[in-house]
Amino acid sequence: MTHALTGKIALITGAAGAIGLATAILLAARGALIVATDMEDADFGPLRAAIPDEGHLLVLEADVTDEAAFGAVVAQTVERFGTIDIFFNNAGIEGPVAPIPDFPTDGFRKVMEVNVTGIFLGLKLVIPIMAKAGLGSIINSSSVAGMTGAAGLCAYVASKHAVLGLTRAAAVExxxxxxxxxxxxxxxxxxxxxxxxxxxASPGAAAEVHDGFAATIPMKRYGTPDEVAGVVAFLASDDAAYVNGAAYTVDGGMTAA
Ligand SMILES: NC(=O)c1ccc[n+]([C@@H]2O[C@H](COP(=O)([O-])OP(=O)(O)OC[C@H]3O[C@@H](n4cnc5c(N)ncnc54)[C@H](O)[C@@H]3O)[C@@H](O)[C@H]2O)c1
Incomplete structure (x- = not known):
């Protein structure tokens, strides 16, 4: 099987969201046992429907900015499955869209708290588990906004650049x-x-903005959550055994243009 993950234990944050859900489904299809976590009010229905086998799916609720709650998720994962082989550190929020002078400061702080502190806490909590086993693959969710600027999205851009920095720091360490x-x-x-x-970006005109963004992408379309999941599955697998500290764009050529 391509990028087989038979018997691997995969912890996924933001697992009820678009990319987390697609990734949970793909990793499960490749043989991984999934621990899916998201906020208390998240809709885990599609996940439970897609992976109905309770032996292959454990759902745990936690806010990734809450160290104690996130730590309890990690502890319960280890208690149930013994270790964590794959960690998709994926939960994130987009935050407000506004030019910097108008950007709400509390909105800026919130984005940094979830997208940077949340990713840091994931690394802090999961690395000791993987270190004990002497192996593991962590995939952090950055963005093209972690490599280039985007108007109106200062907090998101700053936070995703920080995720790239945390990735490199952890890879080296x-x-x-x-x-x-x-x-x-x-x-x-x-x-x-x-x-x-x-x-x-343009209230009431999302469809026009969508088409405008798509036109700037060399492949002339947005990607799908499944197309992101495929890259995560590769990075999680032994086929990526020598890939460390890398940033994989999944952007239809957007950042190459
Ligand atoms: N959708 C895109 O176009 C895109 C592009 C580049 C990067 N990303 C990144 O991919 C990741 C997933 O995005 P998505 O499109 O699936 O978004 P989404 O909103 O569908 O999913 C994100 C999930 O994270 C959860 N979450 C948010 N804050 C949390 C917290 N404090 N604790 C625990 N869970 C929390 C949400 O409940 C949600 O289910 C994000 O980090 C996002 O920034 C998305």
Whole structure:
């Protein structure tokens, strides 16, 4: 099987969202056992419907900015499955869309708290588990906004650049212990998050903004959550055994243009 993940234990944050859900389904299809976590009010229905086998799916609720709650998720994962082989550190928010002088400061702080502190806490909590086993693959969710600027999205851009920095810091620090740490940098993906950004950029004209963004992408379309999941599955697998500290764009050529 391509990028087989038979028997691997995969912890996924933001697992009820578009990319987390697609990735959970793909990793499960390749043989991984899934621990899916998201906010208390998240809709886990589609996930439970897609992976009905309770032996292959454990759903746990936690806010990734809450160290104690996130720590409890990690502890319960280890208690149930013994270790964590794959960690998709994926939860994130887009935050407000506004030019810097108008950008709400509390909105800026919130984006940094979820997208940077949340990713940091994931690394802090999961790395010791993987270090004990002497192996593991961590995939952080950055974005093309972690590599280039985007008007109206200062907090999101800053936070996703920080995710790239955390990825490189962790890869350098833990490579010798058998832990690979990489990030994915998706471009616009057909999803609630992109619709929210489009609507924020031009209220009432999301469809026009969508088409305008798509026209700038060499492949002339947005990506799909499944197309992101495929890259995560590769990075999670032994086929990526020598890939460490890398940033994988999944953007239809957007950042190459
Ligand atoms: N959708 C895109 O176009 C796109 C592009 C590039 C990068 N990304 C990144 O990919 C990741 C997933 O995006 P998505 O499109 O699936 O978004 P989404 O909003 O569908 O999913 C994100 C999930 O994270 C969860 N979440 C948010 N804050 C949380 C918190 N404090 N604790 C726990 N869970 C929390 C949400 O409940 C949600 O289910 C994000 O980090 C996002 O920034 C998305």
């Amino acid at each position: 833990w490579g010798a212990k058998g832990i690979r740490v990489n990030c994915i940098n998706p471009g616009p993906i057909e999803s609630r998050m992109m619709t929210s950004i489009e609507e924020g």
